[in-house]
Amino acid sequence: xxxxxxxxxxxxxxxxxxxxxxxxxxxxxxxxxxxxxxxxxxxxxxxxxxxxxxxxxxxxxxxxxxxxxxxxxxxxxxxxxxxxxxxxxxxxxxxxxxxxxxxxxxxxxxxxxxxxxxxxxxxxxxxxxxxxxxxxxxxxxxxxxxxxxxxxxxxxxxxxxxxxxxxxxxxxxxxxxxxxxxxxxxxxxxxxxxxxxxxxxxxxxxxxxxxxxxxxxxxxxxxxxxxxxxxxxxxxxxxxxxxxxxxxxxxxxxxxxxxxxxxxx
Numbered sequence: 001x002x003x004x005x006x007x008x009x010x011x012x013x014x015x016x017x018x019x020x021x022x023x024x025x026x027x028x029x030x031x032x033x034x035x036x037x038x039x040x041x042x043x044x045x046x047x048x049x050x051x052x053x054x055x056x057x058x059x060x061x062x063x064x065x066x067x068x069x070x071x072x073x074x075x076x077x078x079x080x081x082x083x084x085x086x087x088x089x090x091x092x093x094x095x096x097x098x099x100x101x102x103x104x105x106x107x108x109x110x111x112x113x114x115x116x117x118x119x120x121x122x123x124x125x126x127x128x129x130x131x132x133x134x135x136x137x138x139x140x141x142x143x144x145x146x147x148x149x150x151x152x153x154x155x156x157x158x159x160x161x162x163x164x165x166x167x168x169x170x171x172x173x174x175x176x177x178x179x180x181x182x183x184x185x186x187x188x189x190x191x192x193x194x195x196x197x198x199x200x201x202x203x204x205x206x207x208x209x210x211x212x213x214x215x216x217x218x219x220x221x222x223x224x225x226x227x228x229x230x231x232x233x234x235x236x237x238x239x240x241x242x243x244x245x246x247x248x249x250x251x252x253x254x255x256x257x258x259x260x261x262x263x264x265x
Contacts, residue, residue: 002028002057003030003246004026004030004031004241004244004245005029005059006030006031006032007026007030007031007032007090008082008085009023009031009032009034009090009092009244010033010036010064010077010078010081010091010092010129011023011036011094012066012094012125013037013094013095013145014036014037014043015035015042015043016042016197017193017195017196018190018193018233019035019092020046020233021233021234021236021237022092022094022240022241024053025241026090026244027050027061029057030058031059031090032054032059032061032084032085033054033059033061034063034081034085035047035050035061035062035064036063036064036077037065038065038066038068038095039065043063043064044063047061047062062081064076064077064080064081068093068124068125069116069117069120069121071128074124074125078132082132087136088129088132088136089141090140090141090143091126091141091142092244093125093126093129093144093145093167094144094145095117095125096145096163097114097118099113099114099160099204100156100157100204100208101157102155102156102208102209102210103155103156103158110159114159114163115163118160118163118164118167119167119170122167122170123170125142126144126170126174129142130174130178130181133182134181139181139182139183139184140184141184141244142184142186143186143187143240143243143244144167144171144185145188145190146164146167146187146189147160147164147167147190148189148191150164150165150255151257151263151265157201168187171186171187171255172185175253176253179252184248184249185252185253186243186251186253186255187254188236188243188255188257188258191230191257191259191260191262192218192222192225192230192231192262193232194231198218202214202215202217205217221262224262225259225260226260226262231259235260239256
């Protein structure tokens with residue numbers, strides 16, 4: 001029996017990177033998992049690739065195409081999960097975007113794009129998951145993806161930093177409001193993680209003149225990591241599975257830093 005055996009979970013942003021790793025780790029410990037992403041064809045492939053693992057763990061797997069800023073689509077994703085698994089126990093609000101711009105060049109379009117997905121998308125995901133959990137009457141767990149950028153501002157990604165500070169605030173606000181329903185709200189804050197998203201951010205930093213060559217930004221950030229290297233997604237999933245398990249039932253309103261000692265706060 002795994003730590004999350006029998007639990008019904010949704011992970012957004014699960015077509016790749018950290019989100020995919022979170023979902024696969026949950027499956028490996030017996031949870032039923034809905035992999036959800038705005039890229040429907042890619043997330044469907046991820047779910048199909050994990051059916052054998054799910055069968056071996058005695059779990060179920062499904063997928064959903066979802067724009068997390070669209071409340072109707074979020075509701076449909078939750079309804080599909082409940083239809084497949086019978087309930088919703090854990091909701092990971094992991095979908096996120098970034099598009100670096102130098103501080104003085106940040107546009108309304110850039111701000112609204114990032115804040116909409118990372119901020120509003122998190123809020124909608126929390127609200128709709130909570131409504132399902134309240135209707136079930138059995139409590140639940142909501143887990144949000146923050147970042148080291150939720151602890152300090154960086155000059156080339158100001159909207160992203162603001163959006164992740166928003167995630168921390170939403171986590172605390174949700175924890176206060178939903179405790180009476182037996183719902184806990186927590187989050188985790190990765191540092192530099194070697195994923196497809198970071199590869200794109202790295203190239204964007206070169207494009208705006210904030211780095212001279214590919215890989216330079218990651219090297220600069222990595223120099224402050226006490227563990228001496230950047231993370232890979234599997235460095236994150238021990239903590240995310242813990243947050244989804246009963247082992248963390250007395251924790252709420254907290255953000256767990258998983259950055260290799262990059263930010264000490």
